[in-house]
Amino acid sequence: MVRMKIPLTLAIIPALIVTSRGERYAIPQVSLLELVRLEGEHARAGIEMIHGAPVYRLRGHLLPLVYLRRALGEDVGEGPEETTSDTPDASASSATGSRCVNIVVLQAEGQQFGLVVDEVNDTEEIVVKPLSKQLKAIAVYAGATIMGDGKVALILDVLGLAHSSSILAEGKEGALAEAEAAQVASAGQKQKLVLFTGPCDSRMAVPLNMLARLENIPGAEVERSGNQWVTQYRGQILPLIRVSHALEERRQVRTITGVIDLPTAATLQVLVLEHERQAFGLVVNQILDIVESALEPQSPPTRAGVLFSSVVSERVTEMLDVPAILRGGEAFAPVAAVQG
Amino acid sequence: MNLARQFCTFYLNHLLFGVESQKIQEVVGYRELRPVPLAPPSVSGLMNLRGQVVIALELRKQLELPERPAGMTPVCLVVRAAEGEVCLLADEVGNVVEVEDETFEPSPETLSPRLRSVILGVHKLEHQLMHVLDTDRACDVQSLRDQNGEN
Numbered sequence: 001m002v003r004m005k006i007p008l009t010l011a012i013i014p015a016l017i018v019t020s021r022g023e024r025y026a027i028p029q030v031s032l033l034e035l036v037r038l039e040g041e042h043a044r045a046g047i048e049m050i051h052g053a054p055v056y057r058l059r060g061h062l063l064p065l066v067y068l069r070r071a072l073g074e075d076v077g078e079g080p081e082e083t084t085s086d087t088p089d090a091s092a093s094s095a096t097g098s099r100c101v102n103i104v105v106l107q108a109e110g111q112q113f114g115l116v117v118d119e120v121n122d123t124e125e126i127v128v129k130p131l132s133k134q135l136k137a138i139a140v141y142a143g144a145t146i147m148g149d150g151k152v153a154l155i156l157d158v159l160g161l162a163h164s165s166s167i168l169a170e171g172k173e174g175a176l177a178e179a180e181a182a183q184v185a186s187a188g189q190k191q192k193l194v195l196f197t198g199p200c201d202s203r204m205a206v207p208l209n210m211l212a213r214l215e216n217i218p219g220a221e222v223e224r225s226g227n228q229w230v231t232q233y234r235g236q237i238l239p240l241i242r243v244s245h246a247l248e249e250r251r252q253v254r255t256i257t258g259v260i261d262l263p264t265a266a267t268l269q270v271l272v273l274e275h276e277r278q279a280f281g282l283v284v285n286q287i288l289d290i291v292e293s294a295l296e297p298q299s300p301p302t303r304a305g306v307l308f309s310s311v312v313s314e315r316v317t318e319m320l321d322v323p324a325i326l327r328g329g330e331a332f333a334p335v336a337a338v339q340g
Numbered sequence: 341m342n343l344a345r346q347f348c349t350f351y352l353n354h355l356l357f358g359v360e361s362q363k364i365q366e367v368v369g370y371r372e373l374r375p376v377p378l379a380p381p382s383v384s385g386l387m388n389l390r391g392q393v394v395i396a397l398e399l400r401k402q403l404e405l406p407e408r409p410a411g412m413t414p415v416c417l418v419v420r421a422a423e424g425e426v427c428l429l430a431d432e433v434g435n436v437v438e439v440e441d442e443t444f445e446p447s448p449e450t451l452s453p454r455l456r457s458v459i460l461g462v463h464k465l466e467h468q469l470m471h472v473l474d475t476d477r478a479c480d481v482q483s484l485r486d487q488n489g490e491n
Contacts, residue, residue, distance in 0.1 A: 023374065023375065072377035072378055073377055073378050074377050129392070129393040131393075131395075132393075132394070132395035132423070132424060132426065133423045133424075134379075134380070134383060134395055134397070134426075134479075134480075134481040135376060135379055135383065135395065138376075138378050138379060140378065141376075144374075144386055144393040145393075146388050146391060146393065150388055151372065151374060151388065152374035152385075152386040152387065152388050152393055153374070154374070154376065154386075
């Protein structure tokens, strides 16, 4: 009986093999979104410039482009024409139709960008080998691997590549705006919502995917911590935010005193929500239902903490902006402390 | 103090260098190197050494010597450095010599501080001086560059 031990440190990952200047590079498949190949006329006209920064229109959205050669400091020329293959074939270079651009669409920290490479070869399972410490400082490499023919190929670090090409540094706000746009876009689709009533029987909703649990908390179990309501919940301290307080009520003047009053109701209906791994309870008047509804903003927000209003189950319903309410809750605390 | 020490010798630009023989894992013939864009200039590339990816450093560049003439194939000295194996490229390998501590003298002050950190000193052999290399320093690209920046 022969026993073999295989070291666990060997990481085998699927990767896309691309070529730049005749050398192969591996791009981990996890960051790969799609491949775009522009041929002929598209190769010349498809890439546009925003003040010298190349972009490509991918289904109506502008995709910033990074040329791998330039990112590796190998390309001193300018313009997108350098990405054509280096074959000194006179007939090929004279005919612009033979030129093509290969764009590898990648994702790094929520930001998409296109990596322009000379050639896209194949996908392979590769064994990741760490880089020697002499090369650790170079952000664009994640490691090295040995290809089937025994030659060494470098593994590209998509995040490092994005940082070194300042895709992330400059595009950070763009990424956030895009995420918000995606949120609005998804609002048009059907979404599961938790319906509840706020003050004065007004209808409100939050997305179901933010909800952890629905709870009835006895009023006697609510305690004060600073000027916040808290309760002991599954061995943790759960901050409670009252919908009536979190939303800016213009008709109702909020008196800020040093001591906040405890709830008078016997039980509180609480939505335990999770946002960015932070749990908190939203105290509502009455939990109504869970519905699936196509959400379309039908009127702009009327007050802070509300994303938009829409008609759900034949009632005008306000979609709550949970992150804003959380921020509001934090901002509210120190003000009261100063005045108290 | 009469301990004889073994040094593996090699040549760089006709100068004789020596590395303690325990530090040398093996000497292999030159093989294809994978160049690494954006790497420091003394990094010649990466090589496949029986399935291991090993970095190859050009000793001539590390020691501020003129570039190796075209057509001269280097040899690879695989040394065990502080952090794994490193391949050092030299012109050719010499014999293994035994030297005694009496023949050693530290590098003179006139040598640049950068080189003095890599070349520990010389052993006065019968016909020639053998430069003793600190392998850890010779394998270290980063600190050599940092020191260069200071000077």
